[in-house]
Structures are given as C-alpha cells and as structure tokens.
Amino acid sequence: MIISPDRKDFSTILNILGKLILGLSLFMLIPLGVAIFKKEISPFFDFLIGFSASACLGFLLVIIFPVKKEVGWVHAFFTVSVGWLIFSLLGAIPFYFSSHFLSFIDAWFEAMSGFTTTGLTLVQDLDHLSFSHNMWRHLTMFIGGQGIILASLSILTRARSVALGFYVGEARQEKILPNVIDTARFIWKVSFVYLILGVATFFTILFYQGVSVSKSLFQALWIFFASFDTGGFAPQSQNIAYYHSFPLELATVIFMILGATNFNLHFWIWNKKKSEIFKNFEIKTFLFTLFSLMFILYFSFIGFGNQLTIFRKGFYQLISAHTGCGFTNLASGELSIFSALSLLALTFAMMIGGGVCSTTGGIKLLRLGIIFKTFFTEIKRWMYPFKAVYKDRFHHLQDLILSDKRIKGAYIFFAFFLFTYALGAVVAMCFGYSASFSLFESVSATANVGLSVGLTNPAMPLTLKLIYMFQMWAGRLEFISIFVSIGFIISLFKK
Amino acid sequence: MVRKLIKKGICFVCLFCFGVSAHFVYGASDNLSEIFKTPEAYDGKLVEITGEAIGEQLKSNDGVWINVSCYPEAIGVYSSDEQSFVSIKHWGAYGEKGDYVTVRGIFYKNFIFGGASAIRLNSFKITQEGGKIKANVSLLKQQLALILFAMCLFLGIVYFIKNKLWKRNLRT
Numbered sequence: 299m300i301i302s303p304d305r306k307d308f309s310t311i312l313n314i315l316g317k318l319i320l321g322l323s324l325f326m327l328i329p330l331g332v333a334i335f336k337k338e339i340s341p342f343f344d345f346l347i348g349f350s351a352s353a354c355l356g357f358l359l360v361i362i363f364p365v366k367k368e369v370g371w372v373h374a375f376f377t378v379s380v381g382w383l384i385f386s387l388l389g390a391i392p393f394y395f396s397s398h399f400l401s402f403i404d405a406w407f408e409a410m411s412g413f414t415t416t417g418l419t420l421v422q423d424l425d426h427l428s429f430s431h432n433m434w435r436h437l438t439m440f441i442g443g444q445g446i447i448l449a450s451l452s453i454l455t456r457a458r459s460v461a462l463g464f465y466v467g468e469a470r471q472e473k474i475l476p477n478v479i480d481t482a483r484f485i486w487k488v489s490f491v492y493l494i495l496g497v498a499t500f501f502t503i504l505f506y507q508g509v510s511v512s513k514s515l516f517q518a519l520w521i522f523f524a525s526f527d528t529g530g531f532a533p534q535s536q537n538i539a540y541y542h543s544f545p546l547e548l549a550t551v552i553f554m555i556l557g558a559t560n561f562n563l564h565f566w567i568w569n570k571k572k573s574e575i576f577k578n579f580e581i582k583t584f585l586f587t588l589f590s591l592m593f594i595l596y597f598s599f600i601g602f603g604n605q606l607t608i609f610r611k612g613f614y615q616l617i618s619a620h621t622g623c624g625f626t627n628l629a630s631g632e633l634s635i636f637s638a639l640s641l642l643a644l645t646f647a648m649m650i651g652g653g654v655c656s657t658t659g660g661i662k663l664l665r666l667g668i669i670f671k672t673f674f675t676e677i678k679r680w681m682y683p684f685k686a687v688y689k690d691r692f693h694h695l696q697d698l699i700l701s702d703k704r705i706k707g708a709y710i711f712f713a714f715f716l717f718t719y720a721l722g723a724v725v726a727m728c729f730g731y732s733a734s735f736s737l738f739e740s741v742s743a744t745a746n747v748g749l750s751v752g753l754t755n756p757a758m759p760l761t762l763k764l765i766y767m768f769q770m771w772a773g774r775l776e777f778i779s780i781f782v783s784i785g786f787i788i789s790l791f792k793k
Numbered sequence: 794m795v796r797k798l799i800k801k802g803i804c805f806v807c808l809f810c811f812g813v814s815a816h817f818v819y820g821a822s823d824n825l826s827e828i829f830k831t832p833e834a835y836d837g838k839l840v841e842i843t844g845e846a847i848g849e850q851l852k853s854n855d856g857v858w859i860n861v862s863c864y865p866e867a868i869g870v871y872s873s874d875e876q877s878f879v880s881i882k883h884w885g886a887y888g889e890k891g892d893y894v895t896v897r898g899i900f901y902k903n904f905i906f907g908g909a910s911a912i913r914l915n916s917f918k919i920t921q922e923g924g925k926i927k928a929n930v931s932l933l934k935q936q937l938a939l940i941l942f943a944m945c946l947f948l949g950i951v952y953f954i955k956n957k958l959w960k961r962n963l964r965t
Contacts, residue, residue: 338887340930343938350941357948361955395934425847425862426926428887508852534848534860536867539909542851542858547908603903610907629909630866631829 302789306366307373314369314377315384316359322385323352325441326434329392332516333430341396341430348392355388375782382771386410389438396431398422400756403763410767412438414774415657417530417624417748418766420756424535429516432533436520442774443527443557443657444489488564489526496522496553503546521546525553527657530624530748538627547610547627551617558584558621558652560664566695579694580653583667587650588620591643598639612640615749619647622658624748634751638734641751645738648747649719659746659773661715664694665708672705714777718744718769725765726753739766744773825863832902832910840900840912842868843920846892847885850878854906861896870896871904872914883923893921 326349333342367373389409390402399405404420411418412435421427421435500518509517517533524531534540538547556564563581566574575581595616599608610627618625626633636644651660675690682688690700698704722740727733731753739753743766754766772780825842828835844863851858856873862885872878885891898912905913 338928340928340934343930343934346938347934347941350938350945353945354941354948357945357952361948361952423864425867425885426887426889506852509849513849534867535862535865536860536869536909539869540848540860540867542853542869542871542906542908542911544907603907606907607903611903611909627908629829629868629911631826632832632910635830635832 302792303372303786309363310365310367310369311373311377311380312359312363313365314373315381316356316361316363318356318377318381319352319359319384319388320356322388322441323349323356325437326352326392328437329430329434332433333428336429338428338430341392341428344392344395345430345434347395348388351391352388372782372786375779376786379775379779379783382413382775386413386771389413389434392431392434393421396427398424398427398431403760404756407763407767408435409438410770411748412436412529412531413442414746414770415439415443415527415529415622415659416743416746416770416774417524418743418750418754418770419531419748420754420763422756424533427533432520433516435531436523436529436533439527439529439531440489440523443523443529444485484565485561488561488568492526492553492556493519493522496526496549499549500546503543503549504541507541507543521550522553525550525623525625526557528554528557528621528623528652528746530618530626532625536630538625539629544610547614550623550625551614554617554621554623554625557623558656558658560653560655562655562695563653574695577693579667579692580663583663583670584620584652587647587663587666588616591616591620591647594643595640598637598643615644616647619644619747619749620650620652622648622651622660622745622747624742626749631752633749634735641734641738644749645734645741648738648741648745648749649715651745659744661712661745665711667692668700668704668708669712671700672708675700711776715744715773718772718777722765722769726762729759729762740769743769746770746773825866825868828868828900829866829910832900835900836902838900839897839915841895841897842912843893843895845885845890845923846878846881846883846894849884850881858911859894861894862891869904869909869911870898870914870917871911877914877917880919885923888926888928890923890926892919892923894918895920 326345330342330345330349332338333345386406386409389412390405393399393405393408394402396405398421399408400420400422407418407420410416417439427435497515497518500521501514504514504517505511520531520533521538523529530537532538532540538550560580563574563578592613595612596608599612602608603611611632614625614627615633617623633641633644649660650666651662652658654662654664671690671692675688678690679688691697692700719737719741722743723733723737726736726739731739735751735753738749738751741747742749743754753762825844828840828842842861842863844861844867847860847862847867852875854871856871857875857878858872859870859878859881860867861870881892881894883889883892894917896912896914896917898914898916900910900912902910904911
C-alpha cells in the first residue's frame with residue numbers, strides 16, 4: 299500500500315529543502331570571496347544576487363514550513379530529486395548574469411552539468427570568463443560529486459535517523475561505515491587528502507610551465523575538482539589541450555581513476571587490507587573492460603600515428619570516458635572525425651562508468667561485472683548435471699554469493715540506463731543528427747561524462763537541451779529517487 | 794655576360810616568389826574551423842591564422858607554446874625558440890583583450906609530441922594590440938543585488954528570532 303502524502307509531508311519536505319538551500323547559498327560565498335580577492339566587480343554582483351536569492355528562498359521555506367512529521371525514506375527521496383533540480387536552478391543565477399550564456403536555459407544546463415559532474419558545456423567565450431565564475435563552475439562539480447545532500451548531511455548532526463534515505467537517494471548503494479554520517483565524513487576526509495595531493499601536483503606542473511603563482515593555484519584546484527570528481531570542466535575552451543603538457547595529462551589520468559574508484563575500496567586500502575585492490579571484483583572488471591576497449595581502440599588507430607599519438611589521442615580519451623570524467627586533450631571537433639570503431643569503443647566506455655559509491659555515472663562496474671558473471675554462470679549451469687545446485691561467488695570487499703537479488707538489481711539498473719541512452723539518441727536523431735553522434739552524446743549526458751562530438755553547443759535545439767538536462771539529472775540520481783518522487787506526486791491524485 | 798646573369802637572377806627571384814606565394818595560396822587559411830574539419834588536407838602544410846593570443850605563454854617540450862583563439866576554435870602554436878613570443882604584451886583573459894596575432898607555420902594533424910593538432914611556428918606578427926576591457930555593471934544588476942541582499946538580511950533576522958522564540962517555548 300502506498301501512503302498518500304498530505305500537507306504535513308510537504309511541509310516537512312519543504313523545510314528540509316529550505317535548510318539544504320541555505321547550505322547551497324553558503325557555498326556561493328566562496329566564489330563571492332574570489333570575486334572580491336580578484337577585484338572582479340561585475341561577477342561580485344552576480345554572486346551577491348545568487349547568494350541572496352538562494353538564502354531568501356531558504357529562509358522563506360524554513361520560516362513558513364515547519365517540520366511536522368518524522369522524516370522518512372519517501373521524504374528523503376523526494377527531497378533529493380527535487381533538491382537537485384532546485385540547486386541547479388539557483389546555481390544557474392550567477393552564470394546567467396555573467397553574459398556568457400545565451401539564455402537562462404543555457405545557464406541552467408551549465409549548472410546541471412556541473413552539479414551532476416557531467417562536463418557538457420554551453421558557455422560562450424570561456425577564455426574570457428572571470429575567475430569567480432570559473433570557481434563556481436568547478437565548485438559545482440565538487441559539491442555534486444560529493445553529493446549535495448551528503449555534503450549537508452555531514453555537517454548536520456540531527457539528521458542521523460534519515461541520513462540513509464538521502465544517501466541512497468543520491469545513488470550510493472554501499473555504506474562504508476555502519477553510520478551514514480560517519481560514511482559521509484569519511485568520503486570528505488578522503489577527498490580532502492586527495493585534494494591536497496592533487497592541488498600540489500597540478501600546481502607544480504603549471505608553475506613549471508610558467509603560469510603565475512595565483513593562477514597556477516586556482517587552476518590546479520579546478521583541474522583537481524574536475525578530475526577527482528570526474529566532472530570534466532576546464533578553465534579554458536581547449537580543455538586539457540590548452541596546456542600541451544604530457545605530465546599534466548598523466549596526472550589527470552591518476553586522479554580520474556582515483557575518483558572513479560569506489561570510496562569503499564579507498565576505505566579498505568587505507569584502513570584495512572591493501573591486498574583488496576588485487577582481489578576486488580570492480581577492479582578486475584575495470585581492468586578487463588579497459589584493456590578490451592584499449593585493444594579495439596588500438597586497432598582503430600593503426601596508421602593514425604606513432605605510439606605516443608595513440609596514447610595521447612586514443613587512450614587518454616578512453617580513460618576519460620571510462621572514468622566518466624570527460625577531459626579531452628583533442629582540438630575542437632577532433633573527436634567527430636574519429637573512426638566509427640573508435641567512437642564505438644568510447645561510447646561503450648562511457649556506458650560502463652566507474653565504481654559504485656564513486657563520483658562517476660553510468661551502469662557501473664559492479665553491475666556490469668555481475669551481468670558478465672551471470673552470463674557465464676548460466677552457461678556453466680547448462681553444462682552441469684541436471685540436479686546439481688550451483689552458486690557462483692565474487693569478491694567485493696568480502697566473498698559474496700551471486701544471489702538472484704543482486705542479479706535482479708544489476709539488470710534493472712542496466713535496463714534503465716540502456717533505455718535512457720536510447721531515449722536521448724532517438725530524440726537527437728529526430729533533429730537530423732547521425733545515429734553514432736546521437737548515441738555518443740546521449741550516453742555522454744546520461745553517464746555524466748561530458749565528452750562531445752559537437753552536438754552540445756548553444757545553437758542546439760531547446761528540446762535537446764532539456765532532454766540532456768533530464769538525462770544528466772536522472773543518470774546522476776540513478777532513477778530510483780526520481781521514480782519514487784513521481785509515485786509520490788501521482789499518489790496525490792489518487793486520494 | 795653580366796646582363797644575362799642579372800636576367801637569370803631576376804627570373805629566378807620571380808619564379809621563387811611566385812612559387813612561394815602559390816604555396817601560400819594552397820596552404821593558407823584564415824578559417825580554423827575549416828582546418829579542423831579536414832585536417833588531412835592541411836597536414837604538414839603551411840597555414841596562416843589570425844586570432845587572439847589567450848591565457849599565457851607556456852613552457853613545454855623544450856620550447857614554448859601559445860594558444861590562439863579564432864573564436865569559437867582555438868589552437869596551440871609551438872616554437873622551439875623561447876623568445877619567439879616576447880613581443881606579446883596582452884593575453885586574452887577576463888577583463889583583458891589579448892593581442893591579435895597572425896601566425897604562419899606548419900600545421901600538424903598529429904603533432905610531433907603527440908596531443909592535439911597544432912601549428913609549428915615559422916613566423917608571426919602582432920596585427921592589433923589588445924588591452925584592458927572596461928567592466929560595466931548595469932544599474933539594474935546593482936539595485937537587484939542590493940534589494941535581494943537586504944531581503945536576505947531581513948529574513949535571516951526573522952528566522953533567528955523565530956528560532957530563539959521556539960527554543961524558549963520548548964524550555965518553558
């Protein structure tokens with residue numbers, strides 16, 4: 299039986315939303331501070347508007363709507379799905395006022411792309427965008443990658459009872475520690491340690507290249523946000539190609555892979571068994587899919603150039619696609635002249651994504667591994683005696699049985715993703731784009747990757763912009779909280 | 794004899810100039826989008842592009858790189874001589890219009906160091922000097938920001954008073 303929501307439910311949800319919006323407005327103080335520090339007058343007013351509008355809405359919601367019910371899972375799921383929409387809307391305000399976007403929809407697209415760590419962009423004249431706006435673009439990826447609501451939860455101590463609902467709602471299936479708040483804090487701890495390492499690495503490379511100290515520091519921070527949170531935004535229009543630096547590309551590869559690794563695995567390697575990395579099912583699946591796709595890509599690149607060119611032009615995009623980052627070191631539009639086989643390999647890599655409980659999108663390695671294993675188990679079952687009972691196992695932090703529940707879960711998500719990939723591709727094809735380009739861009743949006751063959755640009759049809767925004771949102775939240783919210787709304791009319 | 798030599802010399806110079814200019818006609822292009830669309834056609838050929846120098850000069854691969862923006866495209870230009878681009882004084886960034894440069898060089902689809910397509914510099918000149926861009930903040934934007942900020946402060950005060958009252962009620 300579905301419990302139909304009443305006014306008290308909505309009052310409670312709006313109150314939580316108000317608090318979360320207040321949290322978001324605090325994040326806007328960071329680019330506001332950057333605008334003051336860099337003496338950027340116009341952006342200062344953009345962020346003052348963004349901050350004030352968010353804070354006003356947040357205060358209004360918490361003042362008008364008190365908490366009238368104990369917060370349950372349905373409230374949490376509804377808050378998560380609506381929350382991400384509202385955050386991206388509010389996050390778009392400073393972008394819109396920057397005059398670097400054709401319309402508010404474009405600014406909203408940018409904010410949605412940032413929060414969902416996708417990296418598709420509609421910004422115009424990025425090379426002249428202010429420091430503070432660039433800070434906000436990259437900060438949205440960091441906030442979104444960590445989980446907006448998880449970010450707020452880790453500083454709220456009174457939310458322990460419902461924390462799990464928010465945690466699952468933001469597409470994280472695995473708890474690292476028994477308590478979700480402690481899990482959230484551990485994720486932040488890991489991220490901050492890598493942040494220090496990442497910023498130091500990127501700063502050294504950029505400074506050595508001759509970039510000024512303050513610019514190196516800012517850009518190192520942004521590149522870290524974009525690589526570790528697998529976002530893919532970059533401060534220059536040429537993305538990573540701007541730097542013409544092989545060491546920088548190698549460093550981004552390391553941080554992209556770290557970001558795409560399950561936080562649970564980070565925990566085990568840090569605190570428990572280091573040998574887990576050699577046995578882990580996700581790592582094995584990652585290596586299998588990565589090397590298989592590398593093999594395909596290598597063949598498609600034969601005659602294209604020397605080994606270094608194949609690595610920098612081919613494998614870099616593959617790792618970027620597989621980890622869901624979306625960084626590119628190619629010239630504008632160069633991806634669109636890749637061979638069909640190369641594009642197919644990249645599309646498959648994007649579809650898969652990284653580990654569960656990581657910052658990536660896509661089907662995820664664990665689910666794909668389970669699907670592979672089910673396939674082989676089924677073949678084995680046919681080969682065994684008729685009455686034999688056969689249970690397959692896999693090692694993911696502990697030895698686990700390949701149960702029907704796990705298989706069902708993996709297939710459900712697999713089907714959802716495939717359907718959404720197809721949806722975006724069909725819509726793009728309706729607008730006259732080629733099938734391979736349409737599928738590539740659709741997968742890139744749904745799996746929150748950000749690589750583009752050129753379909754995503756300010757002149758693209760409005761419908762396609764909205765579809766990609768939906769795909770980014772649904773892909774990031776992995777559908778469940780959205781479906782629960784839709785059910786929540788439908789149940790209103792069934793009263 | 795001398796006359797013949799002069800005539801041959803003039804002919805040689807004319808032929809050379811014609812040849813070089815013909816080569817330029819074939820390889821030259823002001824449209825970077827066109828080069829990126831059909832990189833095979835320009836690979837290893839002399840090209841000429843005009844655009845804004847953006848960002849900064851970057852040291853890499855025993856030489857220096859600059860990036861030239863022919864909006865919406867941009868391309869890297871490499872030179873092994875570290876002094877090549879010292880004459881560029883303004884770089885395109887927020888609040889700054891970069892110097893406009895005309896770059897002549899060999900375009901490589903796969904550059905020698907790997908990575909993106911790029912141009913190896915032969916020669917370049919500044920065609921238009923850049924400079925500061927004056928930031929204009931509209932009065933409407935300023936007013937909106939201040940009104941919203943005032944509202945935010947007011948609502949914040951209301952929230953804290955309400956919160957305090959609520960806590961006092963709980964205690965009593």
